[in-house]
Amino acid sequence: MIEIENVRKSFGTLEVLKGIDLTVQKGEVVTVIGGSGSGKSTLLTCINGLEPIDSGRIKVDGTEVHAKSTDLNKLRSKVGIVFQQWNAFPHLTVVENVMLAPRKVLGLSKQAAEEIAVKQLTHVGLGEKLGVYPNRMSGGQQQRMAIARALAMSPEYMLFDEVTSALDPQLVGEVLDTLRMLASEGMTMICVTHEMKFAREVSDRVAFFHKGVMAEIAPPEALFGAPKDPELQKFLAATH
């Protein structure tokens, strides 16, 4: 369970998160929608401990992320994150990209790490690309590799930060299919996305962020069917 309690965060004088409360249960898929600068991506990087918070609390399975005593490296192998920019490691082949963290962080043998990597890459449809260098692949393939790389750590939670935003339109589908597959397998996920159709399909709940506030959160039928917040109504009218 991920518990976010009254989280505030500023960059300089700009307050990007103005007291966010959100609890995500095991197995739940929550998508976060909203305009640019609404704080959605920042929230994800805070959950993963990549960004500090100013006040409030984030707990993952009871462990407080920003407590000094928390081993962030351990936490991060439990909470995977995939970014808009997939950040393939260009000097490693696809299979080596996925093997690196299991070997160095989990201390697995080369063989064990390779087994996991092959399994995860096959899972996201890249079983044929193992020995290829990332720059020989499309953005969609690299993004799926990044997803396999995060999954190879056997995370219990996955955070997806606009993972299709930097892709050519024709490549978006393959990555969303991968996310759908994960959702159907019961992975607990928080997805920041601009893909409304996707959000409607996979989410248990959809959260709408506006100017650092979670203005509305509801199951997709309710949020898309009968939006209450006036900003959300405007946002949906503009994106449809």
Place this chain on the structure above:
Amino acid sequence: MFNYTFHWNQALKALPQMLDGALVTLQIALLSMLIGVICALALTGFRLSGNRVLNGFATTWVEIARNTPALFQIYMAHFGLGNFGIHLSPYTALLVGIAFNNAGYLAENFRGALKAIPDTQTRAGRSLGMTAVQAFRYIVLPQMLRIAFLPTTNQMVWAILMTSLGVTVGMNTDLAGVTQELNARSFRTFEFFALAAVIYYIIAKAVTLAARALASRMFRY
């Protein structure tokens, strides 16, 4: 107008001696690179440390090495330090001078290479649970080496050519030194220096070609 008669025989007879000199040249160049790389890594670290004293020291080094003649740097190592009672042999002074120069140029290369790698690479590593050191060691460093590799081999070529400045501090066992002495005895300046130039060329070219071959084997992405 042009009645000089070439005497290549004399020069060719001296070839074994000159090749021995070439070995010394290569040795100094290699050692100076080894020392240069180690110093450059330290200087790069100093410059990124955020410590004002270390940063100032490293920046001064880099500025002097890159903006003054290599000849002066070698002079300083021999005669300059000599004024303070530190007497370095021509061999050591030449080595120190070139290593100093190498370190300055290489430090700048390394810093550029490091800057060329986006922070998001480290971030991706950290997000997978790696420590900062692991992310640097396994993600940043290998990419940095690739970027810095060819400029570093260029510096190696420079180091080889810079060794010829050793004659100015009395170096007489390297290729330039040996050639100079042969010249002084025979006055067959053109022949000896042309032959020496060919040897320098072959060594420099061989280093460049070897570096390229090595790069294409090491960096396959």
